[in-house]
Amino acid sequence: MSERNPTALISARAGGAAMMLPAVGNLDAYISAVNRLPMLSPERETDLGRRLRDHNDLEAARDLVMSHLRLVVSISRQYLGYGLPHADLIQEGNIGLMKAVRRFDPERGVRLVSFALHWIKAEIHEYVLKNWRMVKVATTKAQRKLFFNLRSMKTGSRTLSPEDVAVIAKELNVREKDVVEMEARLTGQEIALEAGSDDGDDDFAPISYLAAAQSEPSQILERRQYDQLQGEGLEQALAGLDDRSRRIIEARWLRDEDEGGGRTLHDLAGEFGVSAERIRQIEAKALQKMKGSLAQYV
Template structure:
Protein backbone atom coordinates (compact mmCIF):
# COMPACT_ATOMS: atom_id res chain seq x y z
CA UNK A 1 0.00 0.00 0.00
CA UNK A 2 3.03 2.29 0.18
CA UNK A 3 2.86 3.32 -3.46
CA UNK A 4 -0.89 4.00 -3.25
CA UNK A 5 -0.28 6.15 -0.21
CA UNK A 6 2.12 8.29 -2.21
CA UNK A 7 -0.46 8.73 -4.97
CA UNK A 8 -3.15 9.74 -2.49
CA UNK A 9 -0.83 12.28 -0.91
CA UNK A 10 -0.08 13.66 -4.36
CA UNK A 11 -3.78 13.91 -5.21
CA UNK A 12 -4.97 14.94 -1.75
CA UNK A 13 -7.16 18.06 -1.85
CA UNK A 14 -5.29 21.19 -0.89
CA UNK A 15 -6.36 24.77 -1.42
CA UNK A 16 -7.98 23.89 -4.75
CA UNK A 17 -10.62 21.30 -3.93
CA UNK A 18 -12.39 21.78 -7.27
CA UNK A 19 -9.26 20.77 -9.19
CA UNK A 20 -8.97 17.66 -7.03
CA UNK A 21 -12.61 16.75 -7.64
CA UNK A 22 -12.13 17.13 -11.39
CA UNK A 23 -8.98 15.02 -11.29
CA UNK A 24 -10.48 12.08 -9.42
CA UNK A 25 -13.65 12.36 -11.53
CA UNK A 26 -11.63 11.76 -14.66
CA UNK A 27 -10.28 8.42 -13.38
CA UNK A 28 -12.21 5.60 -15.12
CA UNK A 29 -14.59 3.45 -13.07
CA UNK A 30 -13.65 -0.22 -13.01
CA UNK A 31 -15.97 -2.86 -14.37
CA UNK A 32 -16.95 -5.75 -12.10
CA UNK A 33 -14.50 -8.06 -13.88
CA UNK A 34 -11.63 -5.54 -13.71
CA UNK A 35 -12.29 -4.91 -10.04
CA UNK A 36 -12.39 -8.62 -9.21
CA UNK A 37 -9.13 -9.24 -11.07
CA UNK A 38 -7.34 -6.42 -9.23
CA UNK A 39 -8.80 -7.47 -5.89
CA UNK A 40 -7.62 -11.05 -6.38
CA UNK A 41 -4.13 -9.87 -7.34
CA UNK A 42 -3.98 -7.83 -4.13
CA UNK A 43 -5.57 -10.42 -1.87
CA UNK A 44 -3.65 -13.48 -3.08
CA UNK A 45 -0.41 -11.96 -4.41
CA UNK A 46 -0.12 -8.73 -2.37
CA UNK A 47 0.13 -6.77 -5.65
CA UNK A 48 0.59 -3.13 -4.61
CA UNK A 49 -0.05 -1.85 -8.14
CA UNK A 50 -3.48 -3.51 -7.99
CA UNK A 51 -4.12 -1.78 -4.65
CA UNK A 52 -3.17 1.56 -6.20
CA UNK A 53 -5.62 1.14 -9.05
CA UNK A 54 -8.41 0.05 -6.70
CA UNK A 55 -7.91 3.11 -4.51
CA UNK A 56 -7.67 5.57 -7.40
CA UNK A 57 -10.79 4.27 -9.13
CA UNK A 58 -12.85 4.79 -5.96
CA UNK A 59 -11.70 8.28 -4.96
CA UNK A 60 -14.77 9.79 -6.64
CA UNK A 61 -17.00 7.87 -4.21
CA UNK A 62 -15.14 9.37 -1.24
CA UNK A 63 -15.83 12.85 -2.62
CA UNK A 64 -19.52 12.01 -3.04
CA UNK A 65 -19.80 10.80 0.56
CA UNK A 66 -17.81 13.77 1.91
CA UNK A 67 -20.22 16.22 0.27
CA UNK A 68 -23.11 14.62 2.16
CA UNK A 69 -21.47 15.78 5.42
CA UNK A 70 -21.02 19.40 4.33
CA UNK A 71 -23.66 20.54 6.84
CA UNK A 72 -21.29 20.12 9.78
CA UNK A 73 -19.29 23.21 8.86
CA UNK A 74 -15.99 21.37 8.43
CA UNK A 75 -13.68 21.78 5.40
CA UNK A 76 -14.56 19.46 2.52
CA UNK A 77 -10.85 18.83 1.90
CA UNK A 78 -10.42 17.47 5.44
CA UNK A 79 -13.44 15.21 5.12
CA UNK A 80 -12.12 13.86 1.82
CA UNK A 81 -8.70 13.14 3.32
CA UNK A 82 -10.26 11.27 6.24
CA UNK A 83 -12.47 9.35 3.83
CA UNK A 84 -9.42 8.42 1.74
CA UNK A 85 -7.89 6.85 4.84
CA UNK A 86 -11.02 4.77 5.30
CA UNK A 87 -10.95 3.77 1.62
CA UNK A 88 -7.36 2.52 1.88
CA UNK A 89 -8.22 0.52 5.00
CA UNK A 90 -11.15 -1.04 3.14
CA UNK A 91 -9.02 -1.93 0.11
CA UNK A 92 -6.47 -3.59 2.36
CA UNK A 93 -9.16 -5.75 4.02
CA UNK A 94 -11.30 -6.47 0.95
CA UNK A 95 -11.89 -10.17 0.25
CA UNK A 96 -12.99 -10.72 -3.39
CA UNK A 97 -14.39 -14.16 -2.57
CA UNK A 98 -17.25 -12.59 -0.61
CA UNK A 99 -18.93 -11.61 -3.86
CA UNK A 100 -19.74 -7.94 -3.26
CA UNK A 101 -18.45 -4.84 -5.02
CA UNK A 102 -15.68 -2.92 -3.29
CA UNK A 103 -17.75 0.26 -3.01
CA UNK A 104 -20.40 -1.58 -0.96
CA UNK A 105 -17.72 -2.82 1.41
CA UNK A 106 -15.72 0.41 1.56
CA UNK A 107 -18.60 2.78 2.30
CA UNK A 108 -18.68 1.69 5.93
CA UNK A 109 -14.93 2.29 6.39
CA UNK A 110 -15.12 5.65 4.64
CA UNK A 111 -18.02 6.86 6.78
CA UNK A 112 -16.40 5.56 9.96
CA UNK A 113 -13.30 7.72 9.42
CA UNK A 114 -15.42 10.76 8.55
CA UNK A 115 -17.64 10.24 11.60
CA UNK A 116 -14.61 10.05 13.87
CA UNK A 117 -13.19 13.25 12.35
CA UNK A 118 -16.51 15.11 12.71
CA UNK A 119 -16.91 14.10 16.36
CA UNK A 120 -13.34 15.16 17.13
CA UNK A 121 -13.62 18.56 15.48
CA UNK A 122 -17.27 19.64 15.48
CA UNK A 123 -17.07 20.85 19.08
CA UNK A 124 -14.19 21.34 21.52
CA UNK A 125 -16.27 19.44 24.07
CA UNK A 126 -17.29 16.05 22.70
CA UNK A 127 -21.03 15.70 22.16
CA UNK A 128 -20.91 11.90 21.77
CA UNK A 129 -18.51 9.46 23.39
CA UNK A 130 -20.22 6.07 23.42
CA UNK A 131 -21.17 4.06 20.33
CA UNK A 132 -24.87 4.58 21.05
CA UNK A 133 -24.41 8.35 21.41
CA UNK A 134 -22.52 8.53 18.11
CA UNK A 135 -25.29 6.67 16.31
CA UNK A 136 -27.88 9.00 17.85
CA UNK A 137 -25.83 12.09 16.92
CA UNK A 138 -25.71 11.32 13.20
CA UNK A 139 -29.23 9.97 12.99
CA UNK A 140 -30.63 12.98 14.81
CA UNK A 141 -28.83 15.34 12.45
CA UNK A 142 -30.43 13.63 9.47
CA UNK A 143 -33.93 13.36 10.97
CA UNK A 144 -34.33 16.91 12.28
CA UNK A 145 -36.66 18.81 9.96
CA UNK A 146 -35.55 22.34 10.82
CA UNK A 147 -33.17 24.49 12.78
CA UNK A 148 -35.61 25.02 15.67
CA UNK A 149 -36.26 22.74 18.62
CA UNK A 150 -38.18 19.56 17.85
CA UNK A 151 -41.75 19.18 19.02
CA UNK A 152 -42.75 16.45 21.44
CA UNK A 153 -44.25 14.46 18.58
CA UNK A 154 -41.02 14.71 16.58
CA UNK A 155 -38.95 13.67 19.60
CA UNK A 156 -41.22 10.67 20.20
CA UNK A 157 -40.99 9.65 16.55
CA UNK A 158 -37.18 9.86 16.50
CA UNK A 159 -36.92 8.00 19.80
CA UNK A 160 -39.13 5.22 18.46
CA UNK A 161 -37.16 4.96 15.19
CA UNK A 162 -33.82 4.77 17.01
CA UNK A 163 -35.03 2.62 19.90
CA UNK A 164 -34.05 5.06 22.67
CA UNK A 165 -35.85 7.03 25.35
CA UNK A 166 -37.26 10.48 24.49
CA UNK A 167 -35.16 12.04 27.26
CA UNK A 168 -31.99 10.78 25.54
CA UNK A 169 -33.07 12.43 22.28
CA UNK A 170 -33.73 15.72 24.09
CA UNK A 171 -30.33 15.53 25.79
CA UNK A 172 -28.50 14.99 22.49
CA UNK A 173 -30.52 17.78 20.84
CA UNK A 174 -29.38 20.13 23.61
CA UNK A 175 -25.75 19.12 23.16
CA UNK A 176 -25.96 19.69 19.42
CA UNK A 177 -27.60 23.09 19.86
CA UNK A 178 -24.86 24.34 22.17
CA UNK A 179 -21.83 26.20 20.88
CA UNK A 180 -18.23 26.62 21.98
CA UNK A 181 -17.39 29.69 24.04
CA UNK A 182 -13.92 31.10 24.58
CA UNK A 183 -12.86 30.79 28.22
CA UNK A 184 -11.13 34.18 28.15
CA UNK A 185 -12.59 37.26 26.57
CA UNK A 186 -11.05 38.41 23.29
CA UNK A 187 -8.31 41.00 23.85
CA UNK A 188 -9.95 43.53 21.54
CA UNK A 189 -13.35 43.50 23.29
CA UNK A 190 -14.41 46.13 25.82
CA UNK A 191 -14.45 45.54 29.57
CA UNK A 192 -18.22 45.11 29.75
CA UNK A 193 -18.04 42.11 27.42
CA UNK A 194 -14.95 40.60 29.03
CA UNK A 195 -16.68 40.76 32.41
CA UNK A 196 -19.13 38.10 31.19
CA UNK A 197 -16.48 35.68 29.90
CA UNK A 198 -16.31 32.31 31.74
CA UNK A 199 -12.87 33.11 33.15
CA UNK A 200 -14.47 35.83 35.29
CA UNK A 201 -17.06 33.63 37.00
CA UNK A 202 -15.71 30.07 36.72
CA UNK A 203 -12.71 30.65 38.93
CA UNK A 204 -11.70 27.61 40.95
CA UNK A 205 -10.61 29.00 44.31
CA UNK A 206 -9.28 25.60 45.36
CA UNK A 207 -6.75 25.78 42.51
CA UNK A 208 -5.21 29.04 43.82
CA UNK A 209 -1.62 28.17 44.90
CA UNK A 210 -1.73 30.77 47.69
CA UNK A 211 -4.96 29.33 49.07
CA UNK A 212 -3.61 25.79 48.81
CA UNK A 213 -0.44 26.76 50.72
CA UNK A 214 -2.43 28.58 53.39
CA UNK A 215 -4.78 25.64 53.84
CA UNK A 216 -1.88 23.20 53.99
CA UNK A 217 -0.13 25.30 56.66
CA UNK A 218 -3.36 25.60 58.65
CA UNK A 219 -3.93 21.83 58.58
CA UNK A 220 -0.35 21.17 59.65
CA UNK A 221 -0.60 23.63 62.57
CA UNK A 222 -3.95 22.15 63.59
CA UNK A 223 -2.53 18.65 63.63
CA UNK A 224 0.47 19.75 65.68
CA UNK A 225 -1.78 21.61 68.14
CA UNK A 226 -4.07 18.58 68.46
CA UNK A 227 -1.16 16.22 69.12
CA UNK A 228 0.26 18.60 71.73
CA UNK A 229 -3.12 18.98 73.44
CA UNK A 230 -3.67 15.21 73.44
CA UNK A 231 -0.27 14.76 75.05
CA UNK A 232 -1.35 16.88 78.02
CA UNK A 233 -4.31 14.62 78.83
CA UNK A 234 -4.14 11.70 81.25
CA UNK A 235 -3.93 8.26 79.70
CA UNK A 236 -7.59 7.33 80.30
CA UNK A 237 -8.99 10.57 78.84
CA UNK A 238 -6.66 10.31 75.86
CA UNK A 239 -7.78 6.71 75.23
CA UNK A 240 -11.46 7.69 75.46
CA UNK A 241 -11.04 10.42 72.84
CA UNK A 242 -9.03 8.15 70.58
CA UNK A 243 -11.66 5.40 70.65
CA UNK A 244 -14.64 7.75 70.49
CA UNK A 245 -13.39 10.12 67.75
CA UNK A 246 -10.15 9.09 66.04
CA UNK A 247 -10.35 5.34 65.48
CA UNK A 248 -12.05 3.95 62.35
CA UNK A 249 -14.33 1.76 64.47
CA UNK A 250 -15.84 4.08 67.08
CA UNK A 251 -16.39 2.69 70.57
CA UNK A 252 -19.68 3.32 72.39
CA UNK A 253 -20.03 4.80 75.87
CA UNK A 254 -21.05 1.38 77.16
CA UNK A 255 -17.98 -0.28 75.60
CA UNK A 256 -15.67 2.13 77.41
CA UNK A 257 -17.72 1.91 80.60
CA UNK A 258 -17.18 -1.84 80.64
CA UNK A 259 -13.45 -1.41 79.91
CA UNK A 260 -12.85 1.04 82.78
CA UNK A 261 -15.53 -0.43 85.09
CA UNK A 262 -17.42 2.83 85.48
CA UNK A 263 -20.84 4.03 84.36
CA UNK A 264 -21.56 5.23 80.83
CA UNK A 265 -22.44 8.63 82.28
CA UNK A 266 -18.95 8.85 83.84
CA UNK A 267 -17.36 8.09 80.45
CA UNK A 268 -19.51 10.86 78.92
CA UNK A 269 -18.28 13.33 81.58
CA UNK A 270 -14.65 12.35 81.04
CA UNK A 271 -15.10 12.76 77.28
CA UNK A 272 -16.72 16.17 77.72
CA UNK A 273 -13.95 17.42 80.02
CA UNK A 274 -11.23 16.12 77.71
CA UNK A 275 -12.83 17.84 74.71
CA UNK A 276 -13.02 21.08 76.68
CA UNK A 277 -9.30 20.87 77.47
CA UNK A 278 -8.48 20.12 73.84
CA UNK A 279 -10.46 23.14 72.58
CA UNK A 280 -8.86 25.40 75.16
CA UNK A 281 -5.33 24.29 74.27
CA UNK A 282 -5.89 24.64 70.53
CA UNK A 283 -7.45 28.09 70.98
CA UNK A 284 -4.36 29.26 72.84
CA UNK A 285 -2.13 27.84 70.10
CA UNK A 286 -4.11 29.72 67.44
Protein backbone atom coordinates (compact mmCIF):
# COMPACT_ATOMS: atom_id res chain seq x y z
CA MET A 1 0.00 0.00 0.00
CA SER A 2 1.52 3.31 -0.97
CA GLU A 3 0.54 6.95 -0.80
CA ARG A 4 0.19 7.17 -4.58
CA ASN A 5 -2.46 4.47 -4.73
CA PRO A 6 -2.84 3.20 -1.18
CA THR A 7 -5.96 1.14 -1.58
CA ALA A 8 -6.31 0.15 -5.22
CA LEU A 9 -5.99 -3.43 -4.05
CA ILE A 10 -5.36 -4.88 -0.61
CA SER A 11 -4.04 -8.41 -0.71
CA ALA A 12 -2.63 -10.00 2.41
CA ARG A 13 -2.15 -13.45 3.86
CA ALA A 14 -3.85 -14.87 6.91
CA GLY A 15 -2.55 -18.40 7.27
CA GLY A 16 -2.31 -18.62 3.49
CA ALA A 17 -5.73 -17.16 2.71
CA ALA A 18 -5.96 -14.28 0.30
CA MET A 19 -7.75 -11.32 1.85
CA MET A 20 -9.06 -8.88 -0.70
CA LEU A 21 -11.09 -5.72 -0.67
CA PRO A 22 -12.65 -4.45 -3.89
CA ALA A 23 -10.65 -1.74 -5.62
CA VAL A 24 -11.18 1.70 -4.14
CA GLY A 25 -9.76 4.97 -5.33
CA ASN A 26 -7.98 6.42 -2.32
CA LEU A 27 -7.38 6.17 1.40
CA ASP A 28 -10.63 7.90 2.34
CA ALA A 29 -12.57 5.47 0.18
CA TYR A 30 -10.77 2.54 1.81
CA ILE A 31 -11.58 3.78 5.32
CA SER A 32 -15.20 4.29 4.32
CA ALA A 33 -15.32 0.77 2.89
CA VAL A 34 -13.89 -0.98 5.95
CA ASN A 35 -16.20 0.96 8.25
CA ARG A 36 -19.15 -0.51 6.35
CA LEU A 37 -17.98 -4.09 6.86
CA PRO A 38 -20.22 -5.93 9.34
CA MET A 39 -18.98 -6.63 12.84
CA LEU A 40 -19.13 -10.15 14.27
CA SER A 41 -21.28 -11.30 17.14
CA PRO A 42 -19.46 -13.15 19.96
CA GLU A 43 -21.02 -16.44 18.83
CA ARG A 44 -20.01 -15.93 15.18
CA GLU A 45 -16.48 -14.94 16.20
CA THR A 46 -16.11 -18.04 18.36
CA ASP A 47 -17.36 -20.28 15.56
CA LEU A 48 -14.94 -18.76 13.04
CA GLY A 49 -12.07 -19.03 15.51
CA ARG A 50 -12.74 -22.73 16.06
CA ARG A 51 -12.96 -23.40 12.33
CA LEU A 52 -9.61 -21.72 11.79
CA ARG A 53 -7.95 -23.44 14.74
CA ASP A 54 -9.32 -26.93 14.17
CA HIS A 55 -9.62 -27.11 10.40
CA ASN A 56 -7.33 -24.35 9.12
CA ASP A 57 -10.38 -22.81 7.45
CA LEU A 58 -8.99 -19.94 5.42
CA GLU A 59 -12.39 -18.44 4.73
CA ALA A 60 -12.87 -18.18 8.50
CA ALA A 61 -9.51 -16.41 8.80
CA ARG A 62 -10.57 -14.00 6.06
CA ASP A 63 -13.84 -13.13 7.81
CA LEU A 64 -12.05 -12.56 11.13
CA VAL A 65 -9.53 -10.22 9.53
CA MET A 66 -12.02 -8.29 7.41
CA SER A 67 -14.36 -7.64 10.33
CA HIS A 68 -11.54 -6.02 12.34
CA LEU A 69 -9.99 -3.77 9.67
CA ARG A 70 -11.83 -0.78 11.17
CA LEU A 71 -9.93 -1.42 14.43
CA VAL A 72 -6.63 -1.02 12.60
CA VAL A 73 -7.78 2.26 11.07
CA SER A 74 -8.76 3.56 14.50
CA ILE A 75 -5.47 2.59 16.14
CA SER A 76 -3.33 3.89 13.27
CA ARG A 77 -4.77 7.40 13.73
CA GLN A 78 -3.01 7.60 17.10
CA TYR A 79 0.38 7.58 15.32
CA LEU A 80 -0.20 10.27 12.72
CA GLY A 81 1.86 12.77 14.73
CA TYR A 82 5.11 11.10 13.67
CA GLY A 83 4.86 12.33 10.10
CA LEU A 84 4.51 8.90 8.49
CA PRO A 85 1.97 8.07 5.76
CA HIS A 86 -1.37 7.02 7.18
CA ALA A 87 -1.72 4.34 4.52
CA ASP A 88 1.56 2.75 5.58
CA LEU A 89 0.56 2.82 9.23
CA ILE A 90 -2.66 1.01 8.31
CA GLN A 91 -0.77 -1.54 6.28
CA GLU A 92 1.57 -2.35 9.16
CA GLY A 93 -1.38 -2.55 11.52
CA ASN A 94 -3.08 -5.00 9.16
CA ILE A 95 -0.01 -7.23 9.38
CA GLY A 96 -0.34 -7.20 13.16
CA LEU A 97 -4.03 -8.02 12.87
CA MET A 98 -3.30 -11.05 10.70
CA LYS A 99 -0.70 -12.28 13.18
CA ALA A 100 -3.30 -11.97 15.94
CA VAL A 101 -5.88 -13.91 13.94
CA ARG A 102 -3.38 -16.69 13.32
CA ARG A 103 -2.77 -17.00 17.09
CA PHE A 104 -6.35 -16.44 18.25
CA ASP A 105 -7.84 -19.12 20.53
CA PRO A 106 -11.58 -18.65 21.05
CA GLU A 107 -11.59 -20.91 24.10
CA ARG A 108 -9.69 -18.39 26.22
CA GLY A 109 -12.81 -16.30 26.67
CA VAL A 110 -11.19 -13.15 25.24
CA ARG A 111 -12.66 -11.30 22.27
CA LEU A 112 -10.41 -10.96 19.24
CA VAL A 113 -10.58 -7.18 19.46
CA SER A 114 -8.82 -7.21 22.84
CA PHE A 115 -6.28 -9.81 21.75
CA ALA A 116 -5.48 -8.04 18.48
CA LEU A 117 -4.78 -4.66 20.09
CA HIS A 118 -1.35 -5.81 21.25
CA TRP A 119 -0.31 -7.21 17.86
CA ILE A 120 -1.56 -4.22 15.88
CA LYS A 121 0.23 -1.71 18.11
CA ALA A 122 3.40 -3.81 18.16
CA GLU A 123 3.67 -3.80 14.37
CA ILE A 124 2.96 -0.08 14.12
CA HIS A 125 5.50 0.65 16.87
CA GLU A 126 8.19 -1.24 14.98
CA TYR A 127 7.35 0.60 11.78
CA VAL A 128 7.49 4.01 13.45
CA LEU A 129 10.80 3.27 15.16
CA LYS A 130 12.41 1.97 11.98
CA ASN A 131 11.22 4.74 9.71
CA TRP A 132 11.07 7.86 11.83
CA ARG A 133 13.61 10.56 11.07
CA MET A 134 15.81 9.89 14.15
CA VAL A 135 17.95 6.80 13.79
CA LYS A 136 17.96 4.59 16.89
CA VAL A 137 15.73 7.04 18.74
CA ALA A 138 14.57 4.34 21.14
CA THR A 139 16.45 1.12 21.71
CA THR A 140 15.40 -0.07 25.18
CA LYS A 141 11.93 -0.91 26.46
CA ALA A 142 11.94 2.16 28.73
CA GLN A 143 13.01 4.43 25.87
CA ARG A 144 10.28 3.07 23.64
CA LYS A 145 7.72 3.75 26.34
CA LEU A 146 9.07 7.28 26.68
CA PHE A 147 9.04 7.79 22.90
CA PHE A 148 5.36 6.90 22.52
CA ASN A 149 4.12 8.68 25.66
CA LEU A 150 6.10 11.90 25.90
CA ARG A 151 4.22 13.70 23.15
CA SER A 152 0.83 13.12 24.80
CA MET A 153 2.12 13.95 28.29
CA LYS A 154 3.39 17.39 27.29
CA THR A 155 1.01 20.31 27.68
CA GLY A 156 1.28 22.69 24.77
CA SER A 157 4.40 23.28 22.71
CA ARG A 158 6.57 24.83 25.43
CA THR A 159 9.77 23.21 26.58
CA LEU A 160 9.46 21.00 29.62
CA SER A 161 10.41 22.61 32.92
CA PRO A 162 12.68 20.75 35.38
CA GLU A 163 9.58 20.00 37.44
CA ASP A 164 7.79 18.55 34.40
CA VAL A 165 10.83 16.44 33.56
CA ALA A 166 10.94 15.05 37.09
CA VAL A 167 7.23 14.16 37.07
CA ILE A 168 7.40 12.42 33.67
CA ALA A 169 10.59 10.55 34.58
CA LYS A 170 9.00 9.26 37.77
CA GLU A 171 5.74 8.26 36.09
CA LEU A 172 7.47 6.40 33.23
CA ASN A 173 10.29 5.05 35.42
CA VAL A 174 13.10 6.49 33.30
CA ARG A 175 16.00 8.82 33.99
CA GLU A 176 15.40 12.56 33.84
CA LYS A 177 18.21 13.02 31.34
CA ASP A 178 16.45 10.50 29.07
CA VAL A 179 13.32 12.65 29.15
CA VAL A 180 15.31 15.77 28.26
CA GLU A 181 17.14 14.00 25.42
CA MET A 182 13.96 12.50 23.99
CA GLU A 183 12.18 15.86 24.08
CA ALA A 184 15.07 17.44 22.18
CA ARG A 185 14.86 14.75 19.53
CA LEU A 186 11.10 14.95 19.19
CA THR A 187 11.08 18.73 18.86
CA GLY A 188 14.26 19.07 16.81
CA GLN A 189 14.01 20.39 13.30
CA GLU A 190 15.07 18.31 10.33
CA ILE A 191 17.89 19.65 8.16
CA ALA A 192 18.04 18.76 4.50
CA LEU A 193 21.27 17.05 3.50
CA GLU A 194 21.26 18.87 0.19
CA ALA A 195 20.33 22.51 -0.36
CA GLY A 196 17.09 22.94 -2.25
CA SER A 197 17.92 26.20 -4.03
CA ASP A 198 20.35 27.36 -6.67
CA ASP A 199 21.54 30.45 -4.83
CA GLY A 200 25.04 29.20 -4.23
CA ASP A 201 24.40 27.73 -0.78
CA ASP A 202 25.04 24.16 -1.94
CA ASP A 203 28.61 24.30 -0.69
CA PHE A 204 27.34 24.82 2.85
CA ALA A 205 24.73 22.06 2.89
CA PRO A 206 25.51 19.17 5.26
CA ILE A 207 26.08 16.84 2.32
CA SER A 208 29.23 18.85 1.49
CA TYR A 209 30.98 18.14 4.76
CA LEU A 210 29.31 14.90 5.86
CA ALA A 211 30.05 12.93 2.71
CA ALA A 212 33.19 10.80 2.84
CA ALA A 213 34.43 10.13 -0.69
CA GLN A 214 36.56 7.23 0.48
CA SER A 215 33.41 5.55 1.81
CA GLU A 216 31.58 5.51 -1.51
CA PRO A 217 30.61 1.89 -2.34
CA SER A 218 32.17 2.11 -5.80
CA GLN A 219 35.47 3.34 -4.40
CA ILE A 220 35.47 0.69 -1.68
CA LEU A 221 34.95 -1.96 -4.33
CA GLU A 222 37.72 -0.52 -6.50
CA ARG A 223 40.15 -0.51 -3.58
CA ARG A 224 39.23 -4.08 -2.70
CA GLN A 225 39.78 -5.22 -6.29
CA TYR A 226 43.10 -3.36 -6.43
CA ASP A 227 44.26 -5.02 -3.22
CA GLN A 228 43.32 -8.40 -4.59
CA LEU A 229 45.20 -7.66 -7.80
CA GLN A 230 48.28 -6.67 -5.82
CA GLY A 231 48.07 -9.69 -3.57
CA GLU A 232 46.56 -13.03 -4.42
CA GLY A 233 45.76 -12.13 -8.03
CA LEU A 234 49.31 -11.19 -8.98
CA GLU A 235 50.80 -14.13 -7.12
CA GLN A 236 48.45 -16.51 -8.87
CA ALA A 237 49.24 -15.02 -12.28
CA LEU A 238 52.99 -15.31 -11.71
CA ALA A 239 52.62 -18.88 -10.50
CA GLY A 240 51.19 -19.79 -13.90
CA LEU A 241 54.39 -18.78 -15.72
CA ASP A 242 57.45 -20.87 -16.36
CA ASP A 243 60.66 -19.89 -14.53
CA ARG A 244 62.16 -17.90 -17.38
CA SER A 245 58.99 -15.93 -18.11
CA ARG A 246 58.51 -15.18 -14.43
CA ARG A 247 62.13 -13.98 -14.10
CA ILE A 248 61.69 -11.66 -17.08
CA ILE A 249 58.42 -10.14 -15.81
CA GLU A 250 59.78 -9.63 -12.30
CA ALA A 251 63.06 -8.11 -13.52
CA ARG A 252 61.32 -5.80 -15.96
CA TRP A 253 58.27 -4.67 -13.99
CA LEU A 254 57.97 -5.89 -10.41
CA ARG A 255 61.24 -5.07 -8.69
CA ASP A 256 63.03 -1.85 -7.79
CA GLU A 257 66.49 -1.22 -9.16
CA ASP A 258 68.19 -2.10 -5.89
CA GLU A 259 66.42 -5.48 -6.04
CA GLY A 260 67.60 -6.24 -9.57
CA GLY A 261 64.63 -4.66 -11.26
CA GLY A 262 64.36 -2.20 -14.11
CA ARG A 263 66.34 -4.48 -16.43
CA THR A 264 66.37 -3.77 -20.16
CA LEU A 265 65.68 -6.25 -22.92
CA HIS A 266 69.37 -6.31 -23.76
CA ASP A 267 70.32 -6.99 -20.13
CA LEU A 268 68.05 -10.03 -20.02
CA ALA A 269 69.11 -11.15 -23.49
CA GLY A 270 72.69 -11.38 -22.20
CA GLU A 271 71.54 -13.24 -19.08
CA PHE A 272 69.64 -15.91 -21.02
CA GLY A 273 71.88 -16.00 -24.12
CA VAL A 274 69.16 -15.09 -26.59
CA SER A 275 68.33 -12.00 -28.66
CA ALA A 276 66.57 -8.95 -27.25
CA GLU A 277 63.72 -9.63 -29.71
CA ARG A 278 63.29 -13.09 -28.22
CA ILE A 279 63.08 -11.60 -24.71
CA ARG A 280 60.44 -9.17 -25.97
CA GLN A 281 58.38 -12.04 -27.40
CA ILE A 282 58.60 -14.04 -24.18
CA GLU A 283 57.62 -10.95 -22.22
CA ALA A 284 54.60 -10.22 -24.46
CA LYS A 285 53.39 -13.81 -24.24
CA ALA A 286 53.79 -13.85 -20.44
CA LEU A 287 51.92 -10.58 -20.04
CA GLN A 288 49.06 -11.88 -22.18
CA LYS A 289 48.83 -15.02 -20.05
CA MET A 290 48.83 -12.98 -16.85
CA LYS A 291 46.09 -10.74 -18.21
CA GLY A 292 43.84 -13.75 -18.66
CA SER A 293 44.57 -14.97 -15.15
CA LEU A 294 43.81 -11.56 -13.62
CA ALA A 295 40.52 -11.11 -15.50
CA GLN A 296 38.54 -12.65 -12.63
CA TYR A 297 39.65 -9.84 -10.29
CA VAL A 298 38.65 -6.95 -12.55
